[in-house]
Each structure stands twice: as structure tokens, then as C-alpha cells.
Amino acid sequence: MIYDVVILGGGPAGLAAAIEAKKEGAENVLILERDRELGGILNQCIHNGFGLHTFKEQLTGPEYAERYIDMAAELNIPYELNTMVLDMQDNGDTKMIHAISEENGYQALETKAVILTMGCRERTAGAIGIPGFRPSGVFTAGTAQRFINMEGYMAGKEVVILGSGDIGLIMARRMTLEGAHVKAVCEIMPYSNGLTRNIVQCLEDYDIPLKLSHTITFIHGKDRVEAVTVMQVDDKLKPIPGTEEIIECDTLLLSVGLIPENEISRGAGVEIDRRTNGPVVSELRQTSIPGVFASGNVVHVHDLVDFVSEESVLAGKGAARYVKGELKNEDNFTTVNGDGIGYVVPQHVTVSNIDKDLTFYMRVRKVFEGSVVNAYIGDEKIATKRAQKFVPAEMVNFKIKKSVLEKYPNGEIKFVVEPKEAKK
Amino acid sequence: MKKEMICISCPMGCHLTVEGEDGNYTVTGNTCKNGEIYGIQEMTNPQRVVPSTVVIKGAMLSRLPVKTADTVPKGKIFDVMKAIDEVVVEAPVKMGDVVLADVCGTGVDVVATKSMAAC
Structure with missing residues (x-):
């Protein structure tokens, strides 16, 4: 069997793209998801504020996801969970998707169109090169979010957060509500990288200091984080000697940016834009390979899921029209x-x-x-x-x-x- | 009295100025009606929705996400968190199910924000 559209990733982008592709007349649509459930990162984003544009109300992440999961179910869109896509090959009229899962073993799926909706990954401690040992207690904000909100493990008690991205701000509030003491959020830039509303409702509501133009220059502790050295930076982002402040803590969360996850795209030869780190796309989100589409955070990092959904509707439309031979x-x-x-x-x-x-x-x-x-x-x-x-x-x-x-x-x-x- | 604040009703983040006394406030800087409601509420009785998790037994994961179905007074957030922390539910649960009624006498229910099957 040759699929019409195979969608790589069952998060908000993949769900919206699959729903639109099906509505626009693509017949055999399949979603491949590597996690144990659909919904992607929304499952761990238990805070509210999603869906104001799409549904005109404030939903939490899981609620937003469930609405799309229900829509996909109504359209009988099949999906495979715990399935990792390893590679994509462009054979002209069709593409081959190579995937593995515990249930089905190795599969090679042939499809007319593909939609890339793999989302993005967090930058890690290694990516920003903070000196010091590698003690436990250093987490990306999203990892801590998953531990706390889904697995039920508290990440730490005395917390410093580096980076003022939205996930960092959301986690500052979340950890405070769960009884931790968030001592500071340090941001190297002179402005915050999160939404203004999150500065208000996550930091100001709980009197958590936001230190702009400050960064962390050393992580203290060998087995567990014991403290961090915080320094002010000049307008060239260089630490200013003499401004060192040591803040004792047992946990450091990093919210220092997201990177679109394009290993599969690159492997297939999709042209990547160096500015976005995502595929170069057209108005209906077709990449440089005809029949391969992309949407959501794999294309460029969005700040609101509503716009991920909006963009994915375009990709779904594009893929369906491509299959029907109607794409100009x-x-x-x-x-x-x-x-x-x-x-x-x-x-x-x-x-x-x-x-x-x-x-x-x-x-x-x-x-x-x-x-x-x-x-x-x-x-x-x-x-x-x-x-x-x-x-x-x-x-x-x-x-x-x-x-x-x-x-x-x-x-x-x-x-x-x-x-x-x-x-x- | 005059107070500057940033509206959190939506991601626009409008800069509001609220002026006035005792129940007679005017809001400027807002671009929609929600901004006016928020501005006045911040002066009289600030409110927030509280999202959190509760323990769930017999599901794929050990935590069920929940939220207060409506806003609760800001000053009660930590009491609400304490009450939510004591809740234990059994799978299956449907999104919207009440897991704790009338939390801390606020008249607001705590509801599940995700459906979880028994397994």
C-alpha cells in the first residue's frame, strides 16, 4: 500500500496537519509518534493560556492537545505510537519512511507526501559551555517540567534559573507552587526572552527576581549542585570582573533556547535555512523536496501553540493538494x-x-x-x-x-x- | 490612586493604567474588554487560575493534570495548592471530571485537564 500522507510527529503540529490533510481530501493518512501518547510537549505544559486564538478560551496544554486528538479520532486518522522514524528517502513520486517500534519492528512505509512535524529540542548545558563540574541538579527547564508534571518527581528545593525563555518562567512559578524556593532568574540579554505576561504572572506574582544582563559563569559542586556564580555582563555580553555573586542552590534550570529537530530533514537533503535552523518552506509549507512539507517548531520556533496549529493547517492543505495534483x-x-x-x-x-x-x-x-x-x-x-x-x-x-x-x-x-x- | 500594570489576559501584554478609588476605577491602555475587567480586578480582588497535578492510581502515568475551573483569589493560591496536593484519584478519568469540589470554600471546583484510561 502507498500512503497519501505520512506525518512524522503527533504533537500539536502533526495533529493539526493530519486533520487538515484528511479534510482536504487525502485518503490514507498516518501519524508516526515516538512517545507513548499523542499530544507532544503539550502533555507536560499543564499551565493555562493555550488556545486563545484557536478556541477563544484559555486552555491548559493537555486540554488543547485533547481537543485535537479528539478531532483526529473523529476523522478516523490512524497513528502508531512508540515509533521512531530513522530515515526518509526521496524517490521522486514517492518517499520511503524507515521506522522502528517494539510492536511492528522495522517498517518501510511508502507515501506520496510527508509532513515533517518533529518539533524542537532544548539547548543543553553542553551547548552553552558553563565551566564547572557536571554535578546532578542541572536540568533543562523542559526536563524538570516533565519530571514534575508527568512523572511526579520534584526536581529540587533551592533553584536558580538561567535564561528567561517561557519554559523557564513557567517552571519558576510551578516549582514555587510545589514548595521550592526560586532564588533568581538570570538573563544575559538586557530584555526578557519570554512573553511579558509570563514575567508578570510567573515572576512578579511570586516576587522572584529577574536579573537582566546577568549570566552564570560557574557551577559549584561535584556530586550535586551547591551554588552558582552569577555575574553581570557588559553590552558585549562579557562578564564584568568584580560583579561576582555566589548564589547557593541545589538545582539549576536552563531555559536557553530551542533548536528545531531536523536530523531526518537534513538526511533526506531538505534545504535548511541558517536563520531559522528549519527547512526553507513555501506558502503551503512545501520544503525544497516536492511532496515533503513541514510545519510547527521544526520550521521555526513559535512562542504560541495557536500559531503552530495555524501553520500546520497550511502544511496539511499543501500535502493534500500535492497528492491530488492541485499544488501550483x-x-x-x-x-x-x-x-x-x-x-x-x-x-x-x-x-x-x-x-x-x-x-x-x-x-x-x-x-x-x-x-x-x-x-x-x-x-x-x-x-x-x-x-x-x-x-x-x-x-x-x-x-x-x-x-x-x-x-x-x-x-x-x-x-x-x-x-x-x-x-x- | 494610580497603578501601572501589564494585562495577562492574553499574550498581547497591554500596558494598563488603572486610576480611581473604592469601586470606581477607570482603565486606560487596554485594547479589549478583558483588559478593563483584569485592571479593575487587580485593584479590587486579584484572581488567578491554578493549574497543578494530583496523584492518579492505575493509569499509565502517576500524575493527572488538573486546574481550578475558574479563577480563585490570588491570596488563596497556596491554600488551594495544599488542598490539591492531598487529592488521590483512580483511573479512568475524563477531562472535565471534578476531582475536588468547592476548593477551600472558593465555590470553584478543581477539574481534570486530561482524560486518562485505566491500565
Whole structure:
């Protein structure tokens, strides 16, 4: 049997993509998931705040996941759990997925289209190279989250958190509620890398100090963490001698960034964007290999699951249309990140594949106040995105109408941060 | 009295200014109605939803995620956590099942946020 669409990963991206592919007319859809249940990382994100865009209410992670799991069940979408995909091969009209599981052993699955929804991984202590021994008590924030929320093990009592990413902030509150003492959250940048609301409801609500422009330069302790050395950094992010402060603790949580998990994509020869560390994709999230699509955190790290779902609907649509031979490939536009913008997704646009409008996702490089993001084709300004302020932690969603893009045959769409123009 | 705060109703994080006295407050800086409600509530009776876990027996995992079905007063969060910590449930559980009714006399139930089968 040849599948229509095989989806690699049953987290929020995979579920939304599978549901949309099926709705759009793909027949044989299969989700492969390496964990023991569907839902991905949402299962350990027991806090609320998910789904405001998708469901117009505040859900917890497991609730958000269960709604999608139920939708997939209603559409009778099959899935295989405890199944690890090892490799993907592009054979032109079909792709081969090589996977192993305890139940089915080794399997080679042939499929017309693939959707990559493997998500991302946390950066670890090794990735940021903090000097010191390797005592127990150093966890990535997500690992501690899994231990506490799913397995029922407390990670520590006296805690310091490095990095102010959202998972770190959420864990500061979670550990406080479970009786731990969170002594400080240290952030090397002069601004937080988490959502503002999380600074308020996770740190300020519990009087947890946020030390901006501070980093950890040494981990003390041989068998178990005993303390960390915290230092202030200058504007080049170098520690300033004389600012050393030793904070005693038994646990260090790291919330220092996420990396899209693209080993399978790379192995198959999918083109990767160095800015996002994810595949280069089109408006309907097709990668550089025709028939291979990608969405969610494997493409670029999102800050809200709602946008993962939104993006995955595009990938599901794209895969279904590809299978039915309805996907166009004119590739009218490429996108470019201009001044102040770190990256733009999608990187390629075929205008005739867009329904009404297309949302461009991007991140600014630093905090901008009194600014707008403008989109240009050539010298012509085609659209403007306004906001109170733009911060790197909050992804910019820039929606442009199809009718605007249709005015131009092809070219480059360039996104630039510019000062707000004074009202005439 | 005047207070600056950041709205946590959604990820927008609007900067609010709340002015006024005793039950007569005006909120500015909000971009939706939820911001006004939040601003006034922060001055009169700050509220939060409390998510946590309880012990579950006979399921694949040993912890069941739960939350207060509505917001509870901020000052009661640690009492609510203590009450939640004492709950032990048996699988199977359905999402939305009440695991603890009227927690700490708040009139708010603690409900399961995940379905877990018996195994």
C-alpha cells in the first residue's frame, strides 16, 4: 500500500496537519509518534493560556492537545505510537519512511507526501559551555517540567534559573507552587526572552527576581549542585570582573533556547535555512523536496501553540493538494529579512496557492519602540504592520492580502523595521 | 490612586493604567474588554487560575493534570495548592471530571485537564 500522507510527529503540529490533510481530501493518512501518547510537549505544559486564538478560551496544554486528538479520532486518522522514524528517502513520486517500534519492528512505509512535524529540542548545558563540574541538579527547564508534571518527581528545593525563555518562567512559578524556593532568574540579554505576561504572572506574582544582563559563569559542586556564580555582563555580553555573586542552590534550570529537530530533514537533503535552523518552506509549507512539507517548531520556533496549529493547517492543505495534483509551483516571490528582522517564514511564495491572504511570520532582532514593520516589493511599500512595540520574544504575524500580491508578477518581498511616520 | 500594570489576559501584554478609588476605577491602555475587567480586578480582588497535578492510581502515568475551573483569589493560591496536593484519584478519568469540589470554600471546583484510561 502507498500512503497519501505520512506525518512524522503527533504533537500539536502533526495533529493539526493530519486533520487538515484528511479534510482536504487525502485518503490514507498516518501519524508516526515516538512517545507513548499523542499530544507532544503539550502533555507536560499543564499551565493555562493555550488556545486563545484557536478556541477563544484559555486552555491548559493537555486540554488543547485533547481537543485535537479528539478531532483526529473523529476523522478516523490512524497513528502508531512508540515509533521512531530513522530515515526518509526521496524517490521522486514517492518517499520511503524507515521506522522502528517494539510492536511492528522495522517498517518501510511508502507515501506520496510527508509532513515533517518533529518539533524542537532544548539547548543543553553542553551547548552553552558553563565551566564547572557536571554535578546532578542541572536540568533543562523542559526536563524538570516533565519530571514534575508527568512523572511526579520534584526536581529540587533551592533553584536558580538561567535564561528567561517561557519554559523557564513557567517552571519558576510551578516549582514555587510545589514548595521550592526560586532564588533568581538570570538573563544575559538586557530584555526578557519570554512573553511579558509570563514575567508578570510567573515572576512578579511570586516576587522572584529577574536579573537582566546577568549570566552564570560557574557551577559549584561535584556530586550535586551547591551554588552558582552569577555575574553581570557588559553590552558585549562579557562578564564584568568584580560583579561576582555566589548564589547557593541545589538545582539549576536552563531555559536557553530551542533548536528545531531536523536530523531526518537534513538526511533526506531538505534545504535548511541558517536563520531559522528549519527547512526553507513555501506558502503551503512545501520544503525544497516536492511532496515533503513541514510545519510547527521544526520550521521555526513559535512562542504560541495557536500559531503552530495555524501553520500546520497550511502544511496539511499543501500535502493534500500535492497528492491530488492541485499544488501550483510558480514560485513568484522570495522573502528577504531586511533591517531589524532576523528571519521570515515562508521563504518562497506561489501566489495562486493562497486562498485569501497569507501570514508572514518573523522575528525582530532587538526591542523596537515607536516603529513599524514595512513590506516592500522593489521600491514600493505594499503593507505595514503596526504594534505598540516589537520584541524578539514575540513573533510578528504580518498578514498580506492575496489581492495585494497579485498586482506584482514576481520579485522579492522585503520586510524592514522602520520608524513610525509622523501623521500628516 | 494610580497603578501601572501589564494585562495577562492574553499574550498581547497591554500596558494598563488603572486610576480611581473604592469601586470606581477607570482603565486606560487596554485594547479589549478583558483588559478593563483584569485592571479593575487587580485593584479590587486579584484572581488567578491554578493549574497543578494530583496523584492518579492505575493509569499509565502517576500524575493527572488538573486546574481550578475558574479563577480563585490570588491570596488563596497556596491554600488551594495544599488542598490539591492531598487529592488521590483512580483511573479512568475524563477531562472535565471534578476531582475536588468547592476548593477551600472558593465555590470553584478543581477539574481534570486530561482524560486518562485505566491500565
